[in-house]
Every structure is written in structure tokens, then in C-alpha cells.
Amino acid sequence: xxxxxxxxxxxxxxxxxxxxxxxxxxxxxxxxxxxxxxxxxxxxxxxxxxxxxxxxxxxxxxxxxxxxxxxxxxxxxxxxxxxxxxxxxxxxxxxxxxxxxxxxxxxxxxxxxxxxxxxxxxxxxxxxxxxxxxxxxxxxxxxxxxxxxxxxxxxxxxxxxxxxxxxxxxxxxxxxxxxxxxxxxxxx
Amino acid sequence: xxxxxxxxxxxxxxxxxxxxxxxxxxxxxxxxxxxxxxxxxxxxxxxxxxxxxxxxxxxxxxxxxxxxxxxxxxxxxxxxxxxxxxxxxxxxxxxxxxxxxxxxxxxxxxxxxxxxxxxxxxxxxxxxxxxxxxxxxxxxxxxxxxxxxxxxxxxxxxxxxxxxxxxxxxxxxxxxxxxxxxxxxxxxxxxxxxxxx
Numbered sequence: 124x125x126x127x128x129x130x131x132x133x134x135x136x137x138x139x140x141x142x143x144x145x146x147x148x149x150x151x152x153x154x155x156x157x158x159x160x161x162x163x164x165x166x167x168x169x170x171x172x173x174x175x176x177x178x179x180x181x182x183x184x185x186x187x188x189x190x191x192x193x194x195x196x197x198x199x200x201x202x203x204x205x206x207x208x209x210x211x212x213x214x215x216x217x218x219x220x221x222x223x224x225x226x227x228x229x230x231x232x233x234x235x236x237x238x239x240x241x242x243x244x245x246x247x248x249x250x251x252x253x254x255x256x257x258x259x260x261x262x263x264x265x266x267x268x269x270x271x272x273x274x275x276x277x278x279x280x281x282x283x284x285x286x287x288x289x290x291x292x293x294x295x296x297x298x299x300x301x302x303x304x305x306x307x308x309x310x311x
Numbered sequence: 312x313x314x315x316x317x318x319x320x321x322x323x324x325x326x327x328x329x330x331x332x333x334x335x336x337x338x339x340x341x342x343x344x345x346x347x348x349x350x351x352x353x354x355x356x357x358x359x360x361x362x363x364x365x366x367x368x369x370x371x372x373x374x375x376x377x378x379x380x381x382x383x384x385x386x387x388x389x390x391x392x393x394x395x396x397x398x399x400x401x402x403x404x405x406x407x408x409x410x411x412x413x414x415x416x417x418x419x420x421x422x423x424x425x426x427x428x429x430x431x432x433x434x435x436x437x438x439x440x441x442x443x444x445x446x447x448x449x450x451x452x453x454x455x456x457x458x459x460x461x462x463x464x465x466x467x468x469x470x471x472x473x474x475x476x477x478x479x480x481x482x483x484x485x486x487x488x489x490x491x492x493x494x495x496x497x498x499x500x501x502x503x504x505x506x507x508x
Contacts, residue, residue, distance in 0.1 A: 164488035180343035
């Protein structure tokens with residue numbers, strides 16, 4: 124009986140027990156007075172919850188939602204397009220000077236200030252790459268000498284993640300500028 | 312999904328805000344009631360309900376139109392409320408749910424003062440019982456009793472299994488029954504102490 128107790132109670136609340144199951148259930152309750160007391164309270168809880176009405180949204184709720192919507196968001200559907208547009212612009216902004224710069228090395232007919240600045244961009248990029256290479260070599264040397272340093276990035280990442288989690292957890296929700304202030308009225 | 316909902320969702324996605332206003336009007340009571348029942352505080356519930364609609368709007372592109380819009384919306388609302396309750400527990404700023412006032416709609420004088428007081432006391436008791444349940448249990452109880460959802464539908468809303476929902480409902484009812492039992496014992500004990508003293 125104890126194994127089926129959950130099922131039996133669910134069915135009993137719905138009034139879906141067969142006469143045999145009902146008899147078995149009542150017999151179980153008669154043999155377990157503590158369970159019988161608790162069952163009476165379960166029935167009371169069930170009735171309390173079933174009698175409780177749906178609480179309607181306060182006046183002007185929909186208008187306040189639309190006001191917040193006007194200030195806060197745009198549908199996600201538009202977001203990917205915007206992301207793609209930004210990504211394409213950035214790629215183009217990076218690639219165009221590089222392409223022109225590379226061409227200026229081989230095609231003499233490309234002249235003027237545009238070609239010169241693109242040429243300079245490529246040279247500058249090459250210098251940055253050289254700098255990055257020397258930084259990488261330094262790091263590699265340090266890691267060979269002190270292998271424990273390789274744990275530093277992981278440690279930093281974990282620390283940052285923990286910090287963000289803590290801040291997010293302890294920061295209260297954004298206050299609602301449009302929420303109606305409801306003054307509770309106590310009956311009696 | 313209702314064909315009208317489908318149309319409003321489609322129109323919203325093509326940039327028609329008026330269509331989304333229709334969806335808000337249609338489901339505001341369902342979402343608000345869930346938030347009040349979950350959070351037990353009318354001001355926080357309003358904020359959570361508004362946030363639910365904002366999230367729904369922002370993620371409308373990922374909504375699967377084969378699902379019921381109401382179920383999807385309630386799923387956002389219940390997850391949001393569960394998050395708020397967990398944060399509330401973690402935060403030292405948490406409010407004691409027992410001291411929260413009942414909803415003004417049920418303390419207003421509309422159904423006559425006596426009926427109103429009884430309704431208010433019942434609501435307060437229900438809210439007190441709900442406030443003692445863990446957030447996951449609370450969500451299952453609210454969806455079962457106020458939305459007439461089957462256990463499998465509740466499982467869909469809460470992203471869990473049907474057997475988990477059955478178990479949560481069973482335990483929640485027993486927990487609330489235990490609370491009622493304790494509550495009924497207290498006045499007797501006080502009366503006995505009074506007569507002895």
C-alpha cells in the first residue's frame with residue numbers, strides 16, 4: 124500500500140478510485156491514524172487551493188508593459204540581422220585596406236594617398252605581428268622556466284567567473300519605473 | 312496553438328507592436344496570477360509579470376509556433392519567478408513572506424464585507440502555505456490548481472518529467488497538510504497553557 128500511496132491519494136483527490144481501491148485506501152487509513160489525520164488535511168488543502176480564484180492583473184498593466192517595451196527592447200528576430208551587418212562592416216573595414224595595401228606592393232598603377240595609407244596599414248600590421256611574436260616568445264620562455272605560470276590564466280578565468288556570479292547573485296533586480304505602487308488594504 | 316495567437320505572433324515578428332499588445336491583453340491575467348502566487352508580493356509580481364512579457368517579446372524569434380503560446384509564456388514566467396525566489400533566498404534583503412499583505416483585489420469591498428474578509432483570510436492562508444514550499448514545488452502547485460494543466464503539461468512548462476511533477480505535487484500537498492496540522496495544534500496548546508496558568 125505504501126508504495127502505491129501517492130497514486131492512491133492522487134486518484135482519491137480526483138475521485139477516481141474504484142470501489143475496491145477505495146475500500147483498500149480506507150482500510151489503510153483506518154490502520155494508520157497519523158496518516159488518516161494527515162489525509163484529512165491534504166483534502167482540506169486541496170479544497171482551499173481549488174476554491175482560490177485567479178488574481179487579475181491590476182489596471183493599466185498592459186499599458187505599462189507596452190511602455191517598458193518601447194524603452195527597453197527590440198525583437199530578437201531583428202538582432203541576428205544587426206549582428207550580421209555589424210560583423211560584415213567590421214570585416215570589410217579590416218579587409219579593404221589590407222587588400223589595397225597588398226595590391227599597392229605589386230600594381231604600380233595604384234597610386235595616391237589611398238594606396239599610400241593602405242600600404243602603411245599593411246606595414247603597421249606587420250610590425251604588430253612582429254611585436255606579438257616577440258611577446259609570444261617571451262611567454263614561451265617564461266613558461267619553460269616556470270611551468271606553474273601556465274595555471275595563471277585558468278586561475279584568472281575562475282576568479283573572474285566567481286566575481287561575476289557573486290555580483291549577479293547579490294544585485295537586486297532592476298527597479299520598475301512604471302510599476303504602480305499598490306497600497307495594501309487589510310480587511311477589518 | 313490558437314490561430315489568433317499565431318497571427319499575432321507573426322505580426323509582432325514583422326514589426327507590428329499593436330499585435331503584441333493584443334497578446335499582452337489576452338494573457339496578462341494568467342501571467343500576473345502566476346507571479347503573485349509564486350512571489351506572494353504584488354509589487355514584485357507586477358515587475359516579474361512585466362519582465363515575462365519583455366522576455367517573450369525579445370525571444371519571440373525562437374518561439375516554436377507548434378507549441379501553445381500560453382504554455383510558452385507561463386514557462387518563461389515560472390522560470391523567472393523560480394530564479395527570483397532563489398536569489399531572494401541567497402540575498403540578505405529577502406522579505407519574510409509571512410508578513411506580506413494579501414492581494415488588494417480580494418480585500419476590496421466588492422463581494423460584501425463579510426465575504427471579502429473570509430476570502431481575504433483564505434487567500435492569506437493559501438499564500439502562507441505556498442510561501443513555505445520550495446520554488447519548484449510551488450510552481451507545480453500553482454500550475455496544477457490555477458491553470459488546470461495536466462501533469463504532463465506542467466512537466467513541459469517546467470522542463471522536467473511527469474514523474475517529477477507527480478512527486479512534487481504529492482510532497483507539496485503533504486507539506487502544506489503538515490503546516491495546517493501544526494497551525495491547528497497551536498491554538499489548542501495556547502488554550503491549555505492558559506487554563507493551567
